[in-house]
Amino acid sequence: MNILLKSAKIVCPGNKELHLKKRDILIKKGIIEKIATSIEAPSNTKLVDLKNLHVSLGWFDSGVSFGEPGHEERETISNGLYVASKSGFTDIVLYPNTYPVPDTSSDVVFLKERSLGKPTNLHPLGTLTKNAEGIDLAELYDMKNAGAVAFYDFKQQITNPNLLKIALLYAQNFDGLVFSHPQDVHIKGKGIVHEGEVSTRLGLKGIPALAEELQIARDLFILEYTGGKLHIPTISTAESVKLIANAKKKGLDVSCSVAIHNLVFTDDSLEDFDSSFKVSPPLRTRQDVKALIKGLKDGTIDFVTSDHIPIDVEGKRVEFDNALDGTLGLETAFGSLNPIFGVEQTISLLTKGRERFSLKTPILKEGEKACLTLFDPDEERNFTLENILSTSKNSMFLGAPLKGNAYGVINNNKTSI
Incomplete structure (x- = not known):
């Protein structure tokens, strides 16, 4: 699976070079191939261009x-x-x-x-x-x-x-x-x-x-x-x-x-x-x-x-x-x-x-396996039953105001976006 993240703001406090920078990220077969200011989408690549896109480990x-x-x-x-x-x-x-x-x-x-x-x-x-x-x-x-x-x-x-x-x-x-x-x-x-x-x-x-x-x-x-x-x-x-x-x-x-x-x-x-x-x-x-x-x-x-x-x-x-x-x-x-x-x-x-x-912490850089979370930190909403994906519905957060929402993940050469 090939994926190109467009204009993703990287939140990675441990990486001073990329932290809080907006970058395109090209992922090929589960590996981060390129991180750059702008990347043209190769053929057979899924383009991910989401509102206020942020990415982290x-x-x-x-x-x-x-x-x-x-x-x-x-x-x-x-x-x-x-x-x-x-x-x-x-x-x-x-x-x-x-x-x-x-x-x-x-x-x-x-x-x-x-x-x-x-x-x-x-x-x-x-x-x-x-x-x-x-x-x-x-x-x-x-x-x-x-x-x-x-x-x-x-x-x-x-x-x-x-x-x-x-x-x-x-x-x-x-x-x-x-x-x-x-x-x-x-x-x-x-x-x-x-x-x-x-x-x-x-x-x-x-x-x-x-x-x-x-x-x-x-x-x-x-x-x-x-x-x-x-x-x-x-x-x-x-x-x-x-x-x-x-x-x-x-x-x-x-x-x-x-x-x-x-x-x-x-x-x-x-x-x-x-x-x-x-x-x-x-x-x-x-x-x-x-x-x-x-x-x-x-x-x-x-x-x-x-x-x-x-x-x-x-x-x-x-x-x-x-x-x-x-x-x-x-x-x-x-x-x-x-x-x-x-x-x-x-x-x-x-x-x-x-x-x-005793688990390995992933690394966000070129040549490493893509283990990424995509999210919007600014979306404000009240949590409702429609937001619950679990089979059970027992959430004390129902009706609570939330700030920020996950789009999904890229990991194991698979995505939930």
Whole structure:
């Protein structure tokens, strides 16, 4: 496939020669052949000349759920990757949120094979323990060799501290990355939203910030003892940011992410008991949001994630207490980050994180494989049901104003434009 991008403004902070320059980009058979002020379109070339066209390295998301196998009614791998590509993502890390869970090398191979031939690459997580039951370690080494980029019992606390200790020690033999969900199930109890003024007023059972912070503090103590690589996904409190900042000052090999919706919404959004706002970790306070944004700006928080979790209507259209946790996030990722951070920092956030998963970061220059995202950073719109490409429709962003929109991607010699 041959493609010519016309008058594309390049947003690539790591490339001083091209950053914020308007250029034509010629791509032949998936390789960037030429970048110049003006290029004549060769024969048999698809011309891409879009309004306010901007281009960057392909975007990366470290936390996405689909459903297949077992929950295809929520989302299939094929349509999920289509959604990701239209949302601007060339690479996604897939949560082990399936039935059965991927706890063997053959499960990981299945996920990889189902994703072949798409413009978006799928990088599966394997579970940390067999059946994600938190008792015995799964086949970590075999899954790593099959393509698993890290290990995670999806949204479940590792209740046994010795199990985390053993996992961190064992994974060092093959440079494995261990996830630990930041929520103490005993402190959480039957809580479903952030414990505070809003939960009290609405009569909803609360989850104290302590549930997250106590778990993180424990895990960091274990990491300091064992060494190894620990990732803490989707932190949500101001104190969590401080704990991780202190751990990094000690030299611990820890990384963390934050869900984009925890940067946009607070627990004030719960007033209407809309189950689209029921997520794990829960929406917190305005003070927490400010601390999370500051943590991203100063580098304490390593990267953002859409924490995209499709839930079918039967899982959401029930009493708030009984609704499943999760919101869509891929389609709204760029448009909700852009107003907070601006174009350049938003692109930096969306293109970082691959190295943590031992993945190669693409390079935007002649002779390199084209791994590109095309977007318009200035388009303003309110997000509607018609904008949702996912099979499920559980988005807390419905009706929210967004600034910026992805056109699609060019990757693997394929395009979603």
